[in-house]
Amino acid sequence: MDGAKAASDLRFDGTDDYVATADLTLAVNAAITLQRPLLVKGEPGTGKTVLAHEVAKALGLGLIEWHVKSTTKAQQGLYEYDAVSRLRDSQLGDEKVKDIANYIRRGKLWEAFVADKPTVLLIDEIDKADIEFPNDLLLELDRMEFFVYETGVVVKAARRPIVIITSNNEKELPDAFLRRCFFHYIRFPDADTMADIVEVHFPGIKQALLREALASFYELRDAPGLKKKPGTSELLDWLKLLLVEDIPPEALRAKDAKSAIPPLYGALLKNEQDVQLFERLAFLARRDGR
CATH class of the missing domain: 3.40.50.300 (P-loop containing nucleotide triphosphate hydrolases)
Structure with missing residues (x-):
């Protein structure tokens, strides 16, 4: 052959x-x-x-x-x-x-x-x-x-x-x-596929933490006007930090979708424009009482 x-x-x-x-x-x-x-x-x-x-x-x-x-x-x-x-x-x-x-x-x-x-x-x-x-x-x-x-x-x-x-x-x-x-x-992975990817890198990760982390991650990606959307590698870095720092799932669960910036957001947002954008969105959400 x-x-x-x-x-x-x-x-x-x-x-x-x-x-x-x-x-x-x-x-x-x-x-x-x-x-x-x-x-x-x-x-x-x-x-x-x-x-x-x-x-x-x-x-x-x-x-x-x-x-x-x-x-x-x-x-x-x-x-x-x-x-x-x-x-x-x-x-x-x-x-x-x-x-x-x-x-x-x-x-x-x-x-x-x-x-x-x-x-x-x-x-x-x-x-x-x-x-x-x-x-x-x-x-x-x-x-x-x-x-x-x-x-x-x-x-x-x-x-x-x-x-x-x-x-x-x-x-x-x-x-x-x-x-x-x-x-x-290659389309960006949906939440189910991303959960499978995370499981490969962090076997046995607690589902409550994974669920809240993915919700915050996709919520951030969907924020209008982001200069650089976080990708898979940023999510994996962020999860690693959450696990090392033992951040509880409830710390990621905001009362409103845009009422707070995620903890350790520096792993997700890579420039000051996006940080300022997200802070403005959070301020507007709090001001409007949403």
Whole structure:
């Protein structure tokens, strides 16, 4: 069985440490079957990056991560020619300058293409880069090969990696790129799913505390005008603090939905504008007697 077919036979069903919804597991398996990159969007804190880690762990695959920055160029994912080092070595009379291959630095796609075992390749936050970045990878991700001009060598994937690409929707991606991907949007977890996620991280947590904490959390997320809504990681940090400080459930239960800021709110609200907004909402609620 060749590497590509072997990869297409794999099935992802989530892991003990990652609560994957039915539609997410379906999307992962569809991308594997179609042998297309899985493009995952969703607000920060919905587990997009962690998904690649969990897919690799569940399927027993290697993981190669390419974290994209605003200055990242697509070429860096293939290879880079280190002309500066070659010039320096030539000035020193080093014999290795005769072979230009000594100065070709492999990128993350190259590493994934020649990996010894089937691999998950994570291209994280692709929307941070220049708008041309996705288009510059079209052929390489499509054909699973690229040409090294300096050496005249074609690098071809020994086995097709499972490619997972994340985006925070900071900018629109080109249509030609989108056509080559299987797309999935991770919706923010509802209260029942979030309770399952919390149980994974805090087994046996008291249901009264969990119930009140989730009510306060979603209430805060729904406050109009928040600059940054708290995500799953903020909720987990907050719960950890509540447990360490032994905050009782009744301390979270306000008489009115917006009559008080939750204790230890610094784990949930990350800028002064949101703190001031919530304080104003609390003041208005108290003033109106609601």
